[in-house]
Amino acid sequence: MNTGQWLGLVTGILFGFLLQKGRVLRFEKQIGAMLFKDMTILKFMLSSILVGMAGILLLSNFDIITLSHKPMNLGAILIGGGLFGAGWAIMGFCPGTSLGALGEGRWHAVFAIAGMVAGAALYAELYPFFKSTVLAWKDFGKIGLQDALGVSLWVIIPVFWAGTISLFFWFEKKGL
Amino acid sequence: MKWKTEDGGWNPYIAGALLGILAILSVLATTKFMSKTSYLGASTTFVRAAGILEQTIAEDHVASNEYYTKTKVLVDWQFMLVIGIVLGAFISSIMDKSFRLEAVPPIWKERFGTSIGKRAIGAIAGGIIAMVGARLADGCPSGHGLSGMMQLSTSSFVALVMFFGVGVLVARIVYGRRVS
Numbered sequence: 001m002n003t004g005q006w007l008g009l010v011t012g013i014l015f016g017f018l019l020q021k022g023r024v025l026r027f028e029k030q031i032g033a034m035l036f037k038d039m040t041i042l043k044f045m046l047s048s049i050l051v052g053m054a055g056i057l058l059l060s061n062f063d064i065i066t067l068s069h070k071p072m073n074l075g076a077i078l079i080g081g082g083l084f085g086a087g088w089a090i091m092g093f094c095p096g097t098s099l100g101a102l103g104e105g106r107w108h109a110v111f112a113i114a115g116m117v118a119g120a121a122l123y124a125e126l127y128p129f130f131k132s133t134v135l136a137w138k139d140f141g142k143i144g145l146q147d148a149l150g151v152s153l154w155v156i157i158p159v160f161w162a163g164t165i166s167l168f169f170w171f172e173k174k175g176l
Numbered sequence: 177m178k179w180k181t182e183d184g185g186w187n188p189y190i191a192g193a194l195l196g197i198l199a200i201l202s203v204l205a206t207t208k209f210m211s212k213t214s215y216l217g218a219s220t221t222f223v224r225a226a227g228i229l230e231q232t233i234a235e236d237h238v239a240s241n242e243y244y245t246k247t248k249v250l251v252d253w254q255f256m257l258v259i260g261i262v263l264g265a266f267i268s269s270i271m272d273k274s275f276r277l278e279a280v281p282p283i284w285k286e287r288f289g290t291s292i293g294k295r296a297i298g299a300i301a302g303g304i305i306a307m308v309g310a311r312l313a314d315g316c317p318s319g320h321g322l323s324g325m326m327q328l329s330t331s332s333f334v335a336l337v338m339f340f341g342v343g344v345l346v347a348r349i350v351y352g353r354r355v356s
Contacts, residue, residue, distance in 0.1 A: 023181060
């Protein structure tokens with residue numbers, strides 16, 4: 001294995017370890033969030049975003065790393081995001097957590113994994129169609145929120161932190 | 177604030193914050209050792225896995241497919257990351273004895289019963305729909321939800337709203353009746 005593969009493996013082991021310790025891999029946690037009964041996955045995700053955001057945006061500000069925004073291709077994000085949401089609710093796993101769920105013994109995740117591999121193969125066949133339709137509609141490019149809103153990053157970050165922490169207090173008050 | 181949850185897991189705020197630190201270290205490490213910044217993600221690996229499997233039966237078809245060519249069918253950093261997730265979750269669940277062989281998950285069982293066949297059909301159908309959506313949106317809850325949000329990408333905010341918004345609606349329809 002090359003350096004990149006080794007690095008990926010080690011990072012993945014730590015990633016899977018934290019996902020399992022956070023108890024976010026399970027079907028009931030993912031569906032529980034969608035039914036507003038158990039917000040564990042949101043607490044976990046948003047906490048990682050708050051910390052990661054501060055570090056990554058600082059590092060990119062000093063040109064130590066480069067950002068890699070995914071394109072704001074409106075139709076693709078809306079339709080693709082909607083399809084993903086529907087499939088996620090039925091399957092009860094997302095791509096990363098399906099593998100972790102398998103690791104903690106929830107072997108029915110193999111069905112979800114098989115479905116997703118089939119879905120990827122289907123997408124490869126449908127790609128020319130999407131390319132000439134949905135993907136060609138309106139692409140705003142690889143933009144950050146600061147470009148879309150016309151507000152400085154250093155204003156957005158504290159507002160995002162404050163909003164998210166208020167949400168955390170609300171979760172705890174409601175016992176979610 | 178408790179350090180541990182009732183089921184023996186870590187406080188989700190703390191586990192999540194640690195993942196944030198891992199994401200920062202990972203971005204630094206990929207920049208240093210692979211000379212290109214890479215962000216945590218998972219769904220592209222499913223395309224590569226599909227390509228590798230298809231190559232065994234129809235090599236020419238994979239070679240001539242535009243999307244496989246664009247994505248590059250190979251075992252890369254992210255592919256090994258995804259394999260690492262299985263190992264990491266296994267190690268963690270063995271260490272705290274939360275490893276359980278489960279055929280049908282609890283909420284599903286309440287709504288659709290104990291049939292493994294039904295669960296398989298649901299998971300496969302859901303998986304196909306979700307992955308077509310993830311590839312169209314160019315990311316999943318890892319690539320958009322974590323990495324994109326950390327960079328404050330516009331597309332990731334919209335994608336995450338769609339993931340959860342439609343997820344909430346469909347979850348109500350699918351599991352809503354018996355789970356209340």
